[in-house]
């Protein structure tokens with residue numbers, strides 16, 4: 001049934017390819033451990049445990065759990081159960097800039113019978129080398145004119161302030177949709193040299209898409225920014241809750257306003273070439289508890305089943 005749905009989608013080769021990759025990665029990178037008392041079994045799924053990747057943690061208990069408080073990389077990891085109180089899941093983001101080593105996820109588990117369990121699960125993060133690309137853009141985007149610096153700083157501050165917070169409620173549910181049918185370029189984490197000057201790594205993924213292609217919300221969210229920014233052009237930030245944000249840039253225009261709630265698949269704007277770009281495409285960045293992570297790594301652990 002999944003295949004039927006996917007074949008009606010013009011991006012069929014992309015979706016099937018991603019699905020195949022996800023299965024391989026799940027098999028390849030899954031890990032598990034049991035806590036000392038064997039009452040909890042903890043495992044993870046991820047494309048890889050590397051900088052810029054999302055890992056989906058699963059905690060299984062012999063008896064029902066009331067709540068789990070998680071902590072990793074100094075940030076709260078939110079856990080949820082979908083019906084079965086013996087199985088809980090949480091997303092962990094490994095920031096683009098972390099060093100390769102072992103990072104513990106601390107877990108405080110409260111069972112329904114009142115018993116508290118403390119344990120941890122180690123994520124062994126391996127090294128990843130991101131490529132460098134040299135691109136030529138209009139000079140004003142490399143060295144913006146002095147009169148734009150205040151605007152740029154103000155925009156950076158407001159975006160940073162958004163990503164620094166985590167909404168206490170979870171808005172996202174289920175799986176995540178691709179915002180456009182086009183292929184993604186392997187652009188995440190790439191260090192750019194703009195007109196010969198090194199810049200910070202690319203913290204999003206670019207998708208091939210013609211100007212005017214509708215951009216769909218990958219999951220439920222609240223619009224916390226819909227504005228024209230100097231570098232990102234027409235941009236929309238969706239707060240999916242629990243510290244997970246989607247940031248879409250370079251839109252020709254957006255069709256939502258700050259404060260709006262959007263449903264999965266709802267059109268939030270159209271692909272364009274506004275801001276610092278060389279051609280029309282969709283830029284999608286994800287932040288998870290402040291970590292810069294590749295949207296494709298989230299799609300790999302929570303792939304769209306075609307049901308949405």
Ligand SMILES: [Zn+2]
Pocket residue numbers: 202204205206282283284
């Ligand atoms: Zn981009």
